[in-house]
Amino acid sequence: MTTARQWLEELNTLYTPSPVQFDGARSHKTAIESRLDYYIGVREMFEIGSLRHGTGIWQHSDADYLVSLEGIRPGSPWTMFSKVKEQLQERFTGTTIVVRRPAVVCKFSDGDVEVVPGYAAPSGYWIANPADGWMLTHPKDHNRYVTDVNTKHGGAVKKLARQVKVWKYRRNVPVSSCYLEMRTAKHMDGESSYSPLWDLYLTLKKMRDANLAAMNDPTGLGSRFSSCSSESNRLDAMSKFDTAVIRALKAKDFANDGYESLAIEQLKLLFNR
Structure with a gap:
């Protein structure tokens, strides 16, 4: 039986571009x-x-x-x-x-x-x-920051960032991909370990709880990162974050209780697959 963690790993593999695709x-x-x-x-x-x-x-x-x-x-x-x-x-x-x-x-x-x-x-x-x-x-310093946090967690940060971006595209969420990536890296920078379902939920929740406010550059070098190009887009994105957080939480809880099929159902809803 496929577990929720395995389903997430397969999703990540599916949406990883090939080396020659671009x-x-x-x-x-x-x-x-x-x-x-x-x-x-x-x-x-x-x-x-x-x-x-x-x-x-x-x-x-x-x-x-x-x-x-x-x-x-x-x-x-x-x-x-x-x-x-x-x-x-x-x-x-x-x-x-x-x-x-x-x-x-x-x-x-x-x-x-x-x-x-x-x-x-x-x-x-x-x-x-x-x-x-x-x-x-x-951008060169931001790349190093994301890479350093990714190395700290054995490659997990870029997987998590990709998952959040897949959600953005699959659910047509009008939020900056750069913002999502830097928020994800910032979240994982404060974590001592990585748990796929837990950190997917926490990453989405932290952004939702912050009301998609502009974030400080985690390197301390540049301007703040804006999340959306307009207030109407921010409100649209917030509505979709509310739904995403609920589904990610249910997926995490179902998996923790051993109900893998129910957890996968919530992940399918989350990622519109």
């Missing part, structure tokens, strides 16, 4: 960098996001790059977005290109590429805040 999308990096460097100026361009962190989701994650631009940071991120979108649209004329803060998204036939433009700061990078204005981010 090679097509990644192949556009050189052309993107060359175009932006020639017409705007590029200090550096490097991969960020869930694929880089090892928490990407099959069928949902994109190839993400931060592009540090030359020049002076403008007063509004929209000035930056306009320049970047214009140059990429002229280079890739047959590709749909849209702005989805904090990124310019290139919808290539072999996979989406999210280009996050920004400007170098004395420490970190200024990028567009999904809510409004600018925010200071340190």
Whole structure:
């Protein structure tokens, strides 16, 4: 008989991208960098996001790059977005290109590429805040933080982060994937051990209990992480968190009492599978 823990492990395996799944999308990096460097100026361009962190989701994650631009940071991120979108649209004329803060998204036939433009700061990078204005981010340090906490728990943190993101996509929850990942890592950073059902429940509960408030950068370096792009999205997400916490709690309790089939039923409801 399959246990609830085994069911979660199978879910994680199903949604783990293969090593070559995003090679097509990644192949556009050189052309993107060359175009932006020639017409705007590029200090550096490097991969960020869930694929880089090892928490990407099959069928949902994109190839993400931060592009540090030359020049002076403008007063509004929209000035930056306009320049970047214009140059990429002229280079890739047959590709749909849209702005989805904090990124310019290139919808290539072999996979989406999210280009996050920004400007170098004395420490970190200024990028567009999904809510409004600018925010200071340190993606290289955030990656190290998640990796360090993950190593502390033998690889469990990235599994847990992937599960929370699968829930986001399967239940169409309008909350930032970065926020989910950093909240998950922050939760596990304070734990001495990992218990799959217990920590899934606690991670969801802690975010719900915090009302999806912006969180401090756990590295202490950058701006606070916003959860949602608008108040209406936050309220929508909170409603879905309320339901998720109830289902995760039932799954945990059923499994603890030996009712594995009932626990799996709750997990199926949780993840809409």
